[in-house]
Amino acid sequence: MNLFFEVVKLIVELLIIVLVSKNLLVPIIRNLGKNLNLKSHTIGNIAGIATSIPEFLTVTFSAINGMIDTGIFNILSSNISNTIQYTISILLNKNIKLLKNKVIKINMILVILTIIIPIIVWKLHIGDNIIVVPIFIILFYIFNKINIINYKNRENEKEVEEEKFKNKKIYVYVIYIILIGIILYLVGNLLSNTLRNLCYIFNISELIIGVALGVATSTPEFITFIESQRFHKDNNKELGIIEASNNLLVSNTLNLFIIQSLSIIIIYFLE
Numbered sequence: 001m002n003l004f005f006e007v008v009k010l011i012v013e014l015l016i017i018v019l020v021s022k023n024l025l026v027p028i029i030r031n032l033g034k035n036l037n038l039k040s041h042t043i044g045n046i047a048g049i050a051t052s053i054p055e056f057l058t059v060t061f062s063a064i065n066g067m068i069d070t071g072i073f074n075i076l077s078s079n080i081s082n083t084i085q086y087t088i089s090i091l092l093n094k095n096i097k098l099l100k101n102k103v104i105k106i107n108m109i110l111v112i113l114t115i116i117i118p119i120i121v122w123k124l125h126i127g128d129n130i131i132v133v134p135i136f137i138i139l140f141y142i143f144n145k146i147n148i149i150n151y152k153n154r155e156n157e158k159e160v161e162e163e164k165f166k167n168k169k170i171y172v173y174v175i176y177i178i179l180i181g182i183i184l185y186l187v188g189n190l191l192s193n194t195l196r197n198l199c200y201i202f203n204i205s206e207l208i209i210g211v212a213l214g215v216a217t218s219t220p221e222f223i224t225f226i227e228s229q230r231f232h233k234d235n236n237k238e239l240g241i242i243e244a245s246n247n248l249l250v251s252n253t254l255n256l257f258i259i260q261s262l263s264i265i266i267i268y269f270l271e
Contacts, residue, residue, distance in 0.1 A: 006197050013191040014219060017184060021223035025050060025180050029224075030231065032173040040243040041151045044228070047243075048250025051220040053181045054188040055255050060262060075260050076118040079252045081218040083111055086248045089225035090241065093233065098241045106150045107245040110143055114252035118260070130268045133261045140257035147249060151242075184220060221251055 029050055033043035055078050090096055098104070117139070121127050199208055225244040232240030 003198075003201055006194055006201065009194045010191070010198070013187055013194060016187050017191065017219045018223055020180060020183055020187070021051075021220040022227060024176070025184070025220065026224055026227040028173055028176045028180070032170070032177070035170060035173070040228075040232070040239045041246050044243040044246030045250050047224045047228070047247040049254065050177060050181065051224055051247070052251050052254045052259065054184060054220065055218075055251075056259050056262075057185050057188070060259075060266065073122075075255045076115070076122070077215060078218050078255055079111075079114050079118065081215045082221050082248055082251055083115065085218060085222040086111075086225050086244060089222065089229060089244065092226065093229040093237075093240075095229055095237055095241055098238050101238055101241065103150055103242050104245050106146065107242075107249045110146065111245075111249055111252055113143075114249075114256050118256055127260075128264055128267050130264060133264055136257040136261045140253055143249070143253050143257070147246070151246075221247065 026047075029047050030043060033040075033046060038046075055074065090099065099108075118127075121132065126132055199205075224247055228244040228247065229237070229240035232238075232243070
């Protein structure tokens with residue numbers, strides 16, 4: 001394998017993911033929310049679901065191939081990467097003072113738990129145990145219930161509209177999101193292969209490959225974190241932080257509780 005060629009591939013693939021996420025995925029999700037008259041909190045939910053597609057596909061295929069360690073480390077590293085990238089996005093947008101908001105504080109406590117829980121699961125060597133699945137489903141319900149109650153306690157928010165993709169019918173947005181999801185998956189798969197090749201070149205273990213995949217599949221989240229805050233910077237900066245934190249929370253909980261549960265079920269029935 002040619003190291004220079006793999007590095008060039010890595011840069012190009014990351015650039016494609018960034019451009020697609022920033023110029024297509026983010027405005028489409030936002031304006032789908034506007035057409036459905038959704039609040040920023042719910043738009044953050046939709047963004048969290050959309051940006052978890054790469055993790056879903058990566059962990060699913062890892063499970064099918066029997067690589068359960070790669071899957072669990074992908075989830076863990078992805079959740080850690082999401083959290084770090086969220087923090088970086090706040091620093092880049094100079095919104096650090098807004099973290100005092102109660103909604104954001106509770107969200108971040110839940111986010112930290114989505115990092116602690118997979119570490120505990122890994123340490124106990126129960127990452128592939130079917131008994132974990134119902135526990136994860138219950139935890140997913142509890143986390144989302146807390147999130148909903150947390151946001152309902154917030155005051156009414158003032159929303160703004162974005163012009164790009166405005167006034168299109170709902171099914172058009174759905175088609176856009178599906179097509180973008182396919183593009184992100186295909187490029188993400190190429191990116192994962194590039195990272196895997198780089199790991200092999202440097203003789204790095206499967207564990208590190210899982211970490212690398214987690215970082216790679218978190219790229220769309222980073223873009224949505226930044227764009228959420230920039231969108232609200234002239235209207236209500238606090239809304240941007242809340243939207244981004246909700247995106248983070250939904251993405252992390254989906255990764256850990258739903259996507260990892262799916263991989264455990266796949267492993268269980270393939271054994």
